[in-house]
Amino acid sequence: MMMRYKDGFWPNFAALVYVGVAYFVGWVMFFTDEVVLYIPGVLILAHSMVIAAYMIHECAHNTIFAKNKWNAKLGRVLLWFTGSCYGTYEEIREKHFRHHVDRADVVAFDYRPRLSKFPKLVKLMHILEWLYIPALEIMMHLLVLILPFTMDNRRSKRKLVLIVLTIRTVIFTSVFIFEPFAVILYAVAYMMFLTVMRFMDVHQHTYEIFETLDQPRGEEANKFDREYEVRNTFSNMISLRYPWANLLMLNFGYHNAHHEKPTTPWYRLPALHKELFADDTTQVFPFINLLKSYHQYRVPRMLNADEGDIGGLEKGRQFVGVDGVSFLTAH
Numbered sequence: 001m002m003m004r005y006k007d008g009f010w011p012n013f014a015a016l017v018y019v020g021v022a023y024f025v026g027w028v029m030f031f032t033d034e035v036v037l038y039i040p041g042v043l044i045l046a047h048s049m050v051i052a053a054y055m056i057h058e059c060a061h062n063t064i065f066a067k068n069k070w071n072a073k074l075g076r077v078l079l080w081f082t083g084s085c086y087g088t089y090e091e092i093r094e095k096h097f098r099h100h101v102d103r104a105d106v107v108a109f110d111y112r113p114r115l116s117k118f119p120k121l122v123k124l125m126h127i128l129e130w131l132y133i134p135a136l137e138i139m140m141h142l143l144v145l146i147l148p149f150t151m152d153n154r155r156s157k158r159k160l161v162l163i164v165l166t167i168r169t170v171i172f173t174s175v176f177i178f179e180p181f182a183v184i185l186y187a188v189a190y191m192m193f194l195t196v197m198r199f200m201d202v203h204q205h206t207y208e209i210f211e212t213l214d215q216p217r218g219e220e221a222n223k224f225d226r227e228y229e230v231r232n233t234f235s236n237m238i239s240l241r242y243p244w245a246n247l248l249m250l251n252f253g254y255h256n257a258h259h260e261k262p263t264t265p266w267y268r269l270p271a272l273h274k275e276l277f278a279d280d281t282t283q284v285f286p287f288i289n290l291l292k293s294y295h296q297y298r299v300p301r302m303l304n305a306d307e308g309d310i311g312g313l314e315k316g317r318q319f320v321g322v323d324g325v326s327f328l329t330a331h
Helices: 009-030 035-060 068-081 087-102 113-117 119-130 134-147 152-178 180-202 226-231 245-248 255-260 268-277 287-298
Strands: none
Touching: 009 035, 009 068, 035 068, 035 087, 035 245, 068 180, 068 245, 087 119, 113 119, 113 245, 113 268, 119 134, 119 268, 134 180, 134 287, 180 255, 226 245, 226 255
8 A cells, every 4th residue: 555544645645736736826926927916926835835844744754655765755855845955854854753752852952052142143133033034943944054064963964955055046046037026925935934834833842952963862862751741742723613724734733632643644633632632722722822922922932942841821822932943954
């Protein structure tokens, strides 16, 4: 059997077709002379990248194909849709699995103390974040290109970065020659994509940060138990009343259900959530509360770091959250 689950062909086929068609249509709208199509084009393109990213997440958990190698091949292709192709699928998968197994935000380095040494840069990034420009996420993605040339243990990634950078430079230069404004619209769509991904990430855990991604797992990996994971994991669905609305994020908001059974495919998560939690909303944060907290703490969040079991979140209304923990940046 090609698919891992018998009922998986049509949901995954539909999601992948949507990614391809929406990505293509979004770009086509940028090349029209109809200004009225620019905003829909930005929204469609950004959303295609969101779904592509969550399909990469599915590949990482091997929920699509029966053979792991086919999940990996699909994941590598989808990295190009999300602009995350400067890193490798294997690195992304390793980081995400460490997050699950170690019950922490596992990173190669914590940018917070390092960034704090540059107050002028911090001030500039604070201004950009206040303007809703995801400066921190942009920096984290740029570091994927930079770190292979500054960290000895990542020297082997230099060739990949240079090859991908050359290909994408040629592509975007060609686009700029034919339609300069299309490049600007793509940048807007990409920032919107980063914002959506970050919004979902910052509200799903109050985990500690481990700087152990580039190291073998040590004693710290056993620091937290399953009860800690449950207490510090939260679901942020768009709507409990209308489950179909959560398809906009490929059901990624059912995060407690996902952590209970990580190999459950995205289209089964609503049923699993209902089975596990029924009407218990202890770990579920209302979407409106998260919108308010995202707005209120968008600047201080940049240098915030959770310590676990922080409490006092008032159903997400006082949830500051942590930046820079995207599974698309393996550092």
